[in-house]
Amino acid sequence: MEVYSEKQQIRKAIKVFKTKKLFIGLVPTMGALHEGHLALVKRALENNDKVVVSIFVNPTQFDNSDDLKKYPRTLVKDVALLETLSKDRILVYAPTVEDVYEGKTVSETFDFDGLEFEMEGRFRDGHFDGVGTIVKRLFEIVKPHHAYFGEKDFQQLQIIKKLVEKHDIPVTVVGCPIHRETTGLAMSSRNTRLKPEFMEAAPFIYKTLTAAKKQFGTKSANKVSEWVGNQFSKHDLLKLEYFIIADTKTLKPVKRKSSKKQYRAFIAVYADDIRLIDNIALN
Structure with missing residues (x-):
């Protein structure tokens, strides 16, 4: 498998x-x-002749320097995993910060029509400017026909679609379903850092989301949100940062339900010092 560390090589x-x-x-x-x-990657292989997997811990999307420092870096293991899917159709782009940012490790400033100020944007200052910066640069370097993102970061997915639209980037953005552990916990690289007792507790997040979805059929968004808050207030290990029911297009919290709109529930929870996010479609 070819592994490239410089953008000129992969270009x-x-x-x-x-x-x-x-x-x-x-x-x-x-x-x-x-x-x-x-x-x-499997989805990408189905629809493309070659697939580029970029592996890059992007410093400009971290609002917490300690989180950036602790983020797991496992390139050798990652390449070995990718080789189980294909050795000749996958290329890895694993650049240095210098290669991507050329000595100026700062974000561009973006306008995502307000999507960036909801949910994650309220709690992670500058996060989506960092996301927009790295994704735009990867699109410029790789020039893919299709790009694939998981719905676990649903807000990020909507923002990347807006990035492509507003900057007229010729790429089709494909959203893919959340991949879960058998316990229901959304898969995340951060899960590897969970201590055993927190790993055991974390599936409570998805269990609560699924219960909230059932309640949303008959109760108001406010009542559902209150119930979720109460559930976490009684939990010994998990601390709720936010639970929001939002319109999937605007990402704004719902005030009154409409049968003409699509809604999702979004959640962020701390398990010790590990921040976990998840979401679920409600209708």
């Missing part, structure tokens, strides 16, 4: 593929790959 390889009229897929990751990432 050269992709140029050859494109002269052969091959379709290119991109799966951006921060590494510490798990079955959720592999599901994205």
Whole structure:
């Protein structure tokens, strides 16, 4: 499997593929790959001739320097996992910060029509400017036909679609279902850092989401939110940061339900010092 650390190298390889009229897929990751990432890569392999998997822990999307420092980096293991899917159709782009940012490790400033100020945007200052910056640069470097993102980061997915729309980037963004542990816990690279007792407790998040979905059929969004808050207030190990029921297009919290709109419930929870997010479609 080819592993590239410099953008000029991978640009050269992709140029050859494109002269052969091959379709290119991109799966951006921060590494510490798990079955959720592999599901994205499998989907990309179904629809493209070659798939680029980027592995890059992007510093500009972290609002917490300690979180950035502790984020798992497992490139050798990641490459070995990808080789179980294909050794000749997958290319890995694992650049340095210098290669991506060229000495200026700062975010661009984006306007995502307000999507960036909801939920995660309220709690993670500058996060989506960092996401927009790295994804835009990866699109410019790889120039993929299709790019694949998981719905676990549903707000990020909507923001990337807005990025493509507003900057007229010729790529089709494909959202893929959340991949879960058998316990229901959404797969995340951060899960590897959970202590055993918190790993055992964490499935409570999805259990609460599924119960909230049932309640949403007959109760108001406010009543459901109050119930979720009460459930976590009684939990010894998990601390609720937010639970929001929002319109899937605007991501704004719902005030009054409408049969003409689609809604999702979004949640962020601390398990010790590990921050976990999840969401579920409600209708």
